[in-house]
Amino acid sequence: MHTDDRAPDNAELARLAELGQQLRVDSVRAAAAAGSGHPTSSMSAADLMAVLLARHLRYDFGNPGDPGNDRFVLSKGHASPLLYAAYKAVGAIDDQELLTFREHGSRLEGHPTPRRLPWVETATGSLGQGLPIGVGIALSGKRLERAPYRVWVLCGDSELAEGSVWEAAEQASFEHLDNLTAIVDVNRLGQRGETRHGHDLDAYARRFKAFGWHTVEVDGHDVEAVERALGEASSTVGQPAVVLARTLKGRGVAAAEDKEGLHGKPIKDAEGAIAELGGERDLRIQVREPWEAGARPAARTGTPELPRWSEGEEVATRDAYGAALAALGTARDDVVALDGEVSDSTRAEAFAKEHPERFFECYIAEQQMIASAVGLAARGWVPYASSFAAFLSRAHDFVRMAAVSGSGVNVVGSHAGVSIGQDGPSQMGLEDLAMFRAVHGSTVLYPCDAHQTARLVAAMADLTGIRYLRTSRGKNPVLYGPDEEFPVGGSKVLRSSGEDRLTLVAAGVTVHEALAAADELAAEGIAVRVVDLYSVKPVDEETLRRAAAETGCLLTVEDHHEEGGIGDAVASAFTDGSPVPRLVRLGVRSMPGSASPEEQLREAGIDARSIAASVRLLTGQGVPA
């Protein structure tokens, strides 16, 4: 096949059409072999994929890391048979592997993931995520790598109902991402029936145009028209472009074409369908070569000169985050930061001031903030995305899917807990520990002082998976020296004696309350141990078990709902089958209103006084006269 820029001649057009049929046949075959999967959603997009593959995509399948490779994202991840059929057409996989689709152990999963396949940029399957993450990759290409590659995202029409798509559309046009081309397979049918706009391409075009995109409408089964449309879209300058293609679901097989009720089902008469499509073919496509792009310079990843504070100085951990992130950005040029329009509150503004070229303002669009981070991570950057902890819940599904991708992303949530004070419950992160603990392979950190924060911010950069750091709004005294080390998975024992009657396990703001309580109790002759559990996941099982063995009772204190947070993390340290000590919890049980930080902690029963009262109760001591 031709792989140059000349208009295709009739023979080439015939070959493109043949390739489309081959992709359909192989989609039908893969799903038939699996007994499940989405052949009809693959068949609608087969001609789009054929033209993209044979004429536009520049990629070396033998070297997916080539910096000159285009990047392709299958946003409609359920159309994986089409993707795998394409891999076969380019020789990346063989026919035998194609037919392992959805089998246990196969790389060809129901929805593609980069954990298994080197040509997949990001896991898809939760709709409305491919375009947002494609925007992140395009941001890397345009703003950081300054590389010539193009990002192609194949979307479904149903998924355009997701708000995340419009967050992406807004960021793409605002950032003038003319290296990004979306292709929408408008096959009219969603999972359970017709979409809102059916085949009304204009409806989609109006929306994308309004959001600042160049739009091209096309018959998605006319390969010549598709060829021209992709050419027009990819030569658009100064703005992203979208090709809106009118297609038919199940195209090419009368029993399936444009029919409702066949989403996610193999074609019933696969043999008949294959015959109707003209039988099996074995076209091999030589895709275009990657762009000329110099090898990317190795990132400078030195040790940061972290900020230092005086012991006892009052510093908010969010301030320490901002300062440490700026320092990390100075030492390492692979570190980037993303903001959801609250960098003055999270203190990420410190990074923005020092490294504006590596700072990405995502405005109030937390899904897009995480998506951009995932896209940037896919290109080798080390992103730190921060917003209020409460608002990170907005991006929960993106965090979940980032874990499916195996993506390495740092997320930082500020304004944790009731201790933020007057702003009230809408602004309080009270579920964030639960949310991030439950993410596969995550790390969850919750520092209580400035030096600990700075060390953990730096340590996060070298971890894998989703790394979450929780910061606080208010100021607390610096407890640790600047050279103290805080290994992930560790903890710090801040008060300890041979007489300890109980162990207080706290993190973040409650460490300070626990220390005050311990000192008050010590004056009464009640010795208690205090553990600073800055690493919530992984949790320091050894120290907790030792404390349990030595003191017999652990009282956790957390500025978080009682479910899924520190209490649960501590309980999880005792699930090896050995006997468990007494485990008691203090956490936020009621719905807060507005009040000062001190009033909030008291009201929630997690301030020093409440802790001391609980300890007296648990140790059988009365309140001193």
Place this chain on the structure above:
Amino acid sequence: MHTDDRAPDNAELARLAELGQQLRVDSVRAAAAAGSGHPTSSMSAADLMAVLLARHLRYDFGNPGDPGNDRFVLSKGHASPLLYAAYKAVGAIDDQELLTFREHGSRLEGHPTPRRLPWVETATGSLGQGLPIGVGIALSGKRLERAPYRVWVLCGDSELAEGSVWEAAEQASFEHLDNLTAIVDVNRLGQRGETRHGHDLDAYARRFKAFGWHTVEVDGHDVEAVERALGEASSTVGQPAVVLARTLKGRGVAAAEDKEGLHGKPIKDAEGAIAELGGERDLRIQVREPWEAGARPAARTGTPELPRWSEGEEVATRDAYGAALAALGTARDDVVALDGEVSDSTRAEAFAKEHPERFFECYIAEQQMIASAVGLAARGWVPYASSFAAFLSRAHDFVRMAAVSGSGVNVVGSHAGVSIGQDGPSQMGLEDLAMFRAVHGSTVLYPCDAHQTARLVAAMADLTGIRYLRTSRGKNPVLYGPDEEFPVGGSKVLRSSGEDRLTLVAAGVTVHEALAAADELAAEGIAVRVVDLYSVKPVDEETLRRAAAETGCLLTVEDHHEEGGIGDAVASAFTDGSPVPRLVRLGVRSMPGSASPEEQLREAGIDARSIAASVRLLTGQGVPA
């Protein structure tokens, strides 16, 4: 003041302007008294609020439940000083209460919530939620109540970056919600600087127009123009309308007007500012009377005739959900259902078929699905919103805020866990129990058979707060009879003897695996207890403690990540300070790929064989020869 439809004369215009100034002055005073809050964001919208309040809103503040009341939502909830100043202007609160703003115990929280104030429809403060929830209220007015009232939503410009706003815009125009008027306070400045579009009203108008809205652009400080704009918007027929108002943040006080860096801060020189604004005023507004609307007929809330199955019949709990929901909808006409374009999978389609007038298709927009449910609940309906459990994470922030509202919403997540099989991890709910357990005041239910599902679906309707039900994709045998009762907070002991060496605690699909393991072990002479923990929150502490006391060891088995799910729920039953038994867990620890349901359960180590092997290990028994 006039409250009729005639154009305002000069005196009236002057009074409107005065009212705007009063709202500014009172916003400044409230924030000054509190020492925090958002006066500048209130001042930009003060003239919009003045005209709305004095000329358009139809509302009886003495009877917020009047069915003829308009509904007002302050989407930019941080502008609460403006809202409370308006309450004072209409006589709903007095000046003394106004000055309790943000105090501990005051109804006037930093962000308004209906838990405390009867005139607030829904809690706001997480941006981009007011319009989506307003759409839900408007859906009730138009499609269910067929009432004449209008829904007014005052939005900020920054929050238009949230994708949820565009999910709402899409649903509103698709449903022809001409009873909905959005007013956008385009003050150019977000929290940390200029918004993407600054004062470019056309940019917003293009977007809303493309999404099918009527748009009106106006100078938001010209009360005559605002009056005309609100009139035009509210008389729009067949489509929703938005008034895009150009305003200045901090309007009226030179030191604050249109200045960056003053978001969320009281005006420094409050006295000077008040003087500059012309001093305190005490205008009292008589708002227009409610619409003529007959009293709403009391809902028919009979006992449903729930479907019945034969014992041992293989039924998926998702099928039971659909059938039970349809039956519930027949017995009760206050039950409504919402779908995220997967009703064929969740089986909510059974309800849609029988009660199409109470079924709301939200397409693939889970945030809007929950927002519509919250809006419908605010109008007294009992919504059931269902999607894949995995995709409910998309709406996490809406669920969180619904809890802040005290909203009563049923959420049902299907396709829970690895047991869905081939589709792979993107489609598997493995974090949903953690997410819903951590929601304040929530109920979390996870049935294992059809009759249990049906009973719980019916019981949910009468609970308060967020109720979550988790269903499974695959079929399992019916275990319980049709008349068995399943109190929320209870559990079922399915195997028990005086010889039990250990207790298996399971729910949903793992109940069946646990039973198979118990039977296998019984044949080897190892008696184990089996508890069906269908109520994950609240959890049946009594039964768990008894099992612990009698068998000494609890082994939890869950098709969910180990964090935040059933293992943590069981651990939470032992946090009263009494000694804890041995607690051991089996859950999903690795990232699944594609495989059959049976292979998935085995791979995750939560199938009968793995359970039996674990029990043998824990009880010190070898595998039988």
